[in-house]
Amino acid sequence: MRIVIAGCGKLGGTLARTISAEYHDVTVIDADQVALDRVEDLDVLPVKGNAVTIDTLEEADVKHADIFVATMRSDESNMLCCIIAKKLGAKYTIARIRDPEYLKSMSFVTQELAIDYVANPERATAREIGRMLRFPFTASGVETFARGLVEMVEMRVVGDEPFVGIPLSQYFKNRTENLKVLFCGIMRQGRAIIPKGDFIIREGDSIFVCADYASVTSFFRTLGKNTKAAKDAMIVGGSRIGYYLCSILDEAGVKTKLIEQNEEKARHLDELLRSTTVICGDGMDQEMLLSEGLNTTDAFITLTDRDEENLMAGLYATRSGNARVIVKSNRLNYSQMLSEMGLESIISPSQIACNIIVRAVRARAAGEKSGVERMYRIMGGQAEAMEFIVKEGESYLGRTLTDLNIDPDTIVAVIVRGNKVIVPFGSDVIEAGDRVVIMTKRQGVASLGDVLK
Numbered sequence: 001m002r003i004v005i006a007g008c009g010k011l012g013g014t015l016a017r018t019i020s021a022e023y024h025d026v027t028v029i030d031a032d033q034v035a036l037d038r039v040e041d042l043d044v045l046p047v048k049g050n051a052v053t054i055d056t057l058e059e060a061d062v063k064h065a066d067i068f069v070a071t072m073r074s075d076e077s078n079m080l081c082c083i084i085a086k087k088l089g090a091k092y093t094i095a096r097i098r099d100p101e102y103l104k105s106m107s108f109v110t111q112e113l114a115i116d117y118v119a120n121p122e123r124a125t126a127r128e129i130g131r132m133l134r135f136p137f138t139a140s141g142v143e144t145f146a147r148g149l150v151e152m153v154e155m156r157v158v159g160d161e162p163f164v165g166i167p168l169s170q171y172f173k174n175r176t177e178n179l180k181v182l183f184c185g186i187m188r189q190g191r192a193i194i195p196k197g198d199f200i201i202r203e204g205d206s207i208f209v210c211a212d213y214a215s216v217t218s219f220f221r222t223l224g225k226n227t228k229a230a231k232d233a234m235i236v237g238g239s240r241i242g243y244y245l246c247s248i249l250d251e252a253g254v255k256t257k258l259i260e261q262n263e264e265k266a267r268h269l270d271e272l273l274r275s276t277t278v279i280c281g282d283g284m285d286q287e288m289l290l291s292e293g294l295n296t297t298d299a300f301i302t303l304t305d306r307d308e309e310n311l312m313a314g315l316y317a318t319r320s321g322n323a324r325v326i327v328k329s330n331r332l333n334y335s336q337m338l339s340e341m342g343l344e345s346i347i348s349p350s351q352i353a354c355n356i357i358v359r360a361v362r363a364r365a366a367g368e369k370s371g372v373e374r375m376y377r378i379m380g381g382q383a384e385a386m387e388f389i390v391k392e393g394e395s396y397l398g399r400t401l402t403d404l405n406i407d408p409d410t411i412v413a414v415i416v417r418g419n420k421v422i423v424p425f426g427s428d429v430i431e432a433g434d435r436v437v438i439m440t441k442r443q444g445v446a447s448l449g450d451v452l453k
Helices: 010-020 033-037 054-059 075-088 100-112 121-134 168-172 213-222 240-251 263-272 286-291 307-318 332-340 349-369
Strands: 002-006 025-030 044-048 067-070 093-096 117-119 141-145 150-156 182-188 191-193 206-212 232-236 255-260 277-280 299-302 324-328 345-347 372-378 383-389 410-417 420-422 435-440
Touching: 002 010, 002 075, 010 025, 010 349, 025 033, 033 044, 054 075, 067 075, 067 349, 075 093, 093 349, 100 240, 117 349, 121 141, 121 240, 121 324, 121 345, 121 349, 141 372, 141 383, 150 213, 150 410, 150 435, 182 383, 182 410, 206 213, 206 410, 206 435, 232 240, 240 255, 240 263, 255 263, 263 277, 286 307, 299 307, 307 324, 349 372
Parallel strands: 002 025, 002 067, 025 044, 067 093, 093 117, 232 255, 232 299, 255 277, 299 324, 324 345
Antiparallel strands: 141 150, 150 206, 182 191, 182 206, 372 383, 383 435, 410 420, 410 435
């Protein structure tokens, strides 16, 4: 497929790297040559120019584009160039729109302005944080599948867990109470691993566990890692994510304090967020954080525009109380190091936005044959957790998993049949209509048939 990306910032660059690896013809537009230089090692066509001008879009051959994606800084620029691209002949347009002011008019934007899909990474990030805070167990990250029936949870191994130091097959043997979960991925010293039965987990590993909510919660309870859901929270940074998160937590009944250093922004947020206590102050001021109740709050979330400040405040919070600490950082290469320092929950808006748009691109690229419902890039971008809806006529239907030739870098994590969640074993089969979640290190997977033969 021909895909044109307008904007080569963090999101546009990540998209270009991900999509070009899947053998699409990718063109990237940006007015800044330095930004284009960041993708010079990729098999993409760079076009220097302003994406809202017809000349630049014609140079990028937008009229033959199957998908046009706008990821520039300005929401208005993204909307405008999508409209122009559609008029020039682009078949499908995707725009990143982040401003909360546009939230209520999204239906008009998509129906009347020729924009086929809208991605709001800040709102998606806030919803992800809200979901993490609602879970009553200690986890580094939580992803949901199959309309919320399935959870994939990441946790860091501290060394006292009963599965450490022995093969997984030995651990699960004679432990029927834990057979309802599957260990579907391991992160060890920056390397992603799809585990088999003979794999031995070590202290310091990050593991990914997949099952239904009740089974995952029960599993964490047996490990003694169950915690209470957050009833109050402290947020540093009055960003768009902070605004969306305060609204979400308010609906969930979580008492929230928001700290914003800019006086004008703090006053504006105070008018918008009636149920949130907005404090004008420096979120890096340790004395102020303690005076506002850092050592007694259930959750502490840092959402400033500077990753370094988020990390420093998060590290201080982990040493000053028992709060669940969630830190915003777009530097995924820091995740392993930060985990070793005690910061378990790192969230990346650019990665979340990339996941959303790549999912839309894949669904469009494969058409109705794809079946891709959800996709998350995890383990530092080295693996993907994907959900498929199984269609009639697939070659793998009715055959046991043992009889299938499953890609060695892939594991079938869970099968959902109706409302029944099945943690699969070798004797299980996949049926038409099932929702199947896999974990894979293989790039460019567009259908289950790519990894199940």
